[in-house]
Amino acid sequence: PIENQLLLLLVIDLFLRTHTVSTISVPVTASMGVEQIASEYGVKVLRVPSSHRDMMKVHLQGGAQFVGGTRGGFIFPGFQRGADAIMSMAKILEMMAKTNARFGDIRKKHEHFVRESLSVPCPWAKKGLVMRRLITESTDKERQLVDGVRIFEKNGWVLVTPDRSHAAFNIIAETTSTVETSGLIEHYRKKVLEWRDS
Numbered sequence: 001p002i003e004n005q006l007l008l009l010l011v012i013d014l015f016l017r018t019h020t021v022s023t024i025s026v027p028v029t030a031s032m033g034v035e036q037i038a039s040e041y042g043v044k045v046l047r048v049p050s051s052h053r054d055m056m057k058v059h060l061q062g063g064a065q066f067v068g069g070t071r072g073g074f075i076f077p078g079f080q081r082g083a084d085a086i087m088s089m090a091k092i093l094e095m096m097a098k099t100n101a102r103f104g105d106i107r108k109k110h111e112h113f114v115r116e117s118l119s120v121p122c123p124w125a126k127k128g129l130v131m132r133r134l135i136t137e138s139t140d141k142e143r144q145l146v147d148g149v150r151i152f153e154k155n156g157w158v159l160v161t162p163d164r165s166h167a168a169f170n171i172i173a174e175t176t177s178t179v180e181t182s183g184l185i186e187h188y189r190k191k192v193l194e195w196r197d198s
Contacts, residue, residue: 002103008068009033009110010103011088014095015066016041019077025055025064028146031113032157032174034068049147056081114181117172119163120192127162130169133195134160158184160192 002010009031012024016037024043026034027050038045046064048054055067059075067075073083076091096102122130134149142152148161148170156175163170169192173184 002107004070004072005031005113005115006107006110007072008070009037009113010106011074011092011095012037012066012068013106013110014092014099014101015068015076016043017101018095018098019066021065021077023064024066024068025058026068027051027055027070028144028148028150029159029172030068030070031115033110033113037110047144047146047150052083055083112176113174114176114178115172115174116181116185117170118185118189119166119168119170120189120196122162122167122169122192122196124167126196127169129198130192130195131162133198134191137191153184155180156184158188160188 008026012034015024021043023046024038025046025048028047029050030047035045046058048058050070052069052073055069055073055075058064059067060081065077069083074088074091075081075083076087079087131149135145138149138151144150148159150157150159155177156173158171158173161170171185171188171192173181173188175181175184
């Protein structure tokens with residue numbers, strides 16, 4: 001089985017080999033491998049909130065010619081505005097045929113990313129306080145304020161976002177090292193707890 005984040009990288013790799021576009025879009029939780037692939041082709045990456053509605057919206061408004069999801073959905077140009085499994089399967093087979101590429105070969109190129117996530121309990125009444133502290137204390141770092149706060153660290157990134165349906169914060173981190181990814185997760189877990197309990 002191919003995990004959804006890895007599948008996204010494989011499909012983007014195939015898509016950019018076979019299509020000439022200026023901008024693609026992915027959710028804020030997508031792997032940093034997206035930017036690495038896009039940079040090889042001089043393509044801009046637009047990050048959007050992690051919902052299919054936001055993915056459809058950026059495509060509908062012409063902000064991106066291709067939208068790749070982190071749950072296996074893809075929106076291709078020239079077809080409908082939402083993800084379609086049969087269309088995705090046909091396009092993937094078509095792109096593989098055009099490039100004479102095999103998933104196994106492409107997979108080796110993108111398997112080095114290490115992701116980790118966890119949930120930290122936080123009362124609803126404290127979520128605003130934690131978000132304010134997170135925004136204030138990350139002003140000196142490169143970041144994206146999309147669906148939470150995505151902070152770029154030395155060898156990767158971390159996303160801290162309030163859970164929409166639970167009294168909690170979700171923390172997602174990605175680097176190319178298990179030790180560094182775990183370190184990022186632990187650092188921001190402690191920060192969220194500290195701000196929550198202050």
